Amino acid sequence: MSEMTDLKAQLLAEIAAATSLEALDAVRVAALGKQGSVSALLKSLGGMSPDERQVQGPLINGLREAVTNAIADRKAALEGAALNARLASEKLDMTLPAPAFPAGSVHPVSQVMDELAEIFADLGFAVATGPEVEDDWHNFTALNIPESHPARAMHDTFYFPDEVDGKKMLLRTHTSPVQIRTMMSQKPPFRIIAPGRVYRSDSDATHTPMFHQIEGLVIDRGIHMGHLKWTLETFLKAFFERDDVVLRMRPSYFPFTEPSAEVDVGFTRDKSGRRVIGGSEGWMEVLGSGMVHPKVIEACGLDPNEWQGFAFGTGVDRLAMLKYGMDDLRAFFDGDLRWLKHYGFAALDVPTLSGGVGA
Ligand code: PHE
Numbered sequence: 001m002s003e004m005t006d007l008k009a010q011l012l013a014e015i016a017a018a019t020s021l022e023a024l025d026a027v028r029v030a031a032l033g034k035q036g037s038v039s040a041l042l043k044s045l046g047g048m049s050p051d052e053r054q055v056q057g058p059l060i061n062g063l064r065e066a067v068t069n070a071i072a073d074r075k076a077a078l079e080g081a082a083l084n085a086r087l088a089s090e091k092l093d094m095t096l097p098a099p100a101f102p103a104g105s106v107h108p109v110s111q112v113m114d115e116l117a118e119i120f121a122d123l124g125f126a127v128a129t130g131p132e133v134e135d136d137w138h139n140f141t142a143l144n145i146p147e148s149h150p151a152r153a154m155h156d157t158f159y160f161p162d163e164v165d166g167k168k169m170l171l172r173t174h175t176s177p178v179q180i181r182t183m184m185s186q187k188p189p190f191r192i193i194a195p196g197r198v199y200r201s202d203s204d205a206t207h208t209p210m211f212h213q214i215e216g217l218v219i220d221r222g223i224h225m226g227h228l229k230w231t232l233e234t235f236l237k238a239f240f241e242r243d244d245v246v247l248r249m250r251p252s253y254f255p256f257t258e259p260s261a262e263v264d265v266g267f268t269r270d271k272s273g274r275r276v277i278g279g280s281e282g283w284m285e286v287l288g289s290g291m292v293h294p295k296v297i298e299a300c301g302l303d304p305n306e307w308q309g310f311a312f313g314t315g316v317d318r319l320a321m322l323k324y325g326m327d328d329l330r331a332f333f334d335g336d337l338r339w340l341k342h343y344g345f346a347a348l349d350v351p352t353l354s355g356g357v358g359a
Contacts, residue, residue, distance in 0.1 A: 008067070015067070042060055109320055112323070116316070116319075126190070126192050128192040129178065130172070144295045173198060178192075178217075191216075197210055203330075215312070223309045229249065232263055232312060247264070248266065248280075267282050289310065324343060
C-alpha cells in the first residue's frame with residue numbers, strides 16, 4: 001500500500017519535473033510502457049487471489065488513471081508553452097513589400113506586333129494567319145508569279161524535297177499568301193493584317209533566314225490609291241508616335257500589285273548623327289505596297305470589276321529596329337538574355353500607344 005503511494009508520488013513528481021515533451025515521454029514509457037512500473041503492477045493482478053484482487057484492483061487502476069491524467073495535463077502545458085515560444089520568436093511583417101521574383105521580358109518583335117495589331121484594330125483591321133509551310137501555288141502562282149517568273153529566283157526560297165498531294169511545298173517567303181487564303185475563305189469586303197514568320201535563304205547584319213513580316217489587305221468596292229496612302233500615313237505616324245512622319249511613294253514593281261509603290265519614310269539626324277524618323281533629310285525604304293492585281297483577285301474567284309483593294313507588306317523586325325534603335329538583326333534571334341533584358345519590354349506593359357490611332 002505504502003509502496004504504491006510512494007510510486008505515485010515519485011511518478012507525479014517526475015511528470016511535474018519534465019521540461020520537454022521528450023522527457024515527459026520517457027516518464028510515460030517508464031511507468032506505462034510494456035516494461036513500465038505501473039504496467040508491472042497491473043500484470044501482478046493476474047497472480048492474486050480473488051479477494052486480494054478486489055482490494056488491489058481499484059487501487060492499481062486508480063494509480064494508472066492518475067498517472068495517465070497527469071501526463072496528459074503536463075503534455076498540454078508543455079505544448080502550449082512551445083507554441084507561445086514560437087509565436088514570440090516568429091514575426092511576420094505584413095507591411096513589407098513582396099520580394100521581387102525573376103520575370104522574363106517581351107521580345108521587341110512581339111511588342112511591335114502587338115503595337116501594329118492595336119493600331120490596325122483602330123482602323124478596323126482583323127488579324128489573319130496562314131501556314132508557314134506553304135505550297136507553291138499560294139506563295140507564288142496565285143500571286144501572279146508563274147513558274148518561269150524571275151521574281152521566284154529573287155526570293156531565295158527554301159523548298160522541301162518531297163511534294164505533298166502533287167504540290168511543291170516550301171517555307172513561305174512572304175506573308176502575301178495570307179492575302180490569297182483570306183480572299184478564298186472569306187466574303188469581301190474585308191480589312192486584314194497578317195503578321196508572321198517568313199523564310200529566305202539569306203544571312204548578314206540586316207538579313208536572317210527567318211524574319212517577320214506583316215501584310216495588310218483591304219478588299220472592297222471603289223478602293224483606290226488614296227485609301228492606301230492615307231492608311232500607310234496614319235499607320236506610320238501612329239507607330240513612330242510622331243506627327244512629322246513624311247512618306248515618299250516611289251513607283252515600283254510587284255507581280256501581285258498594279259500599280260505598285262515602294263514607300264520610303266523620311267528621317268533627320270540627331271546631334272550624335274543617329275537617324276531619327278521624322279522630317280525629310282534622308283529617306284529609308286520601309287514597305288512595299290500597291291493595288292491588288294486584277295489577276296490575283298480573279299485567281300481567288302472574285303470579280304475584279306466588282307472588288308478592288310490595296311495590299312502592303314513590311315518587315316516587323318525592321319520596324320522594331322527603326323523604332324527602338326537596334327542595329328544588328330541577328331541579335332534578335334540569338335536568345336542572349338542580356339540583349340533581351342536591355343531591349344525587351346516588361347510583360348505588363350501595354351503597347352506604347354495607350355489608345356491607338358485616335359489618341
Ligand atoms: N510580299 C512583298 C515582299 O515580301 C511585299 C508586298 C506585300 C508588296 C504586299 C506589295 C504588296 O517583298
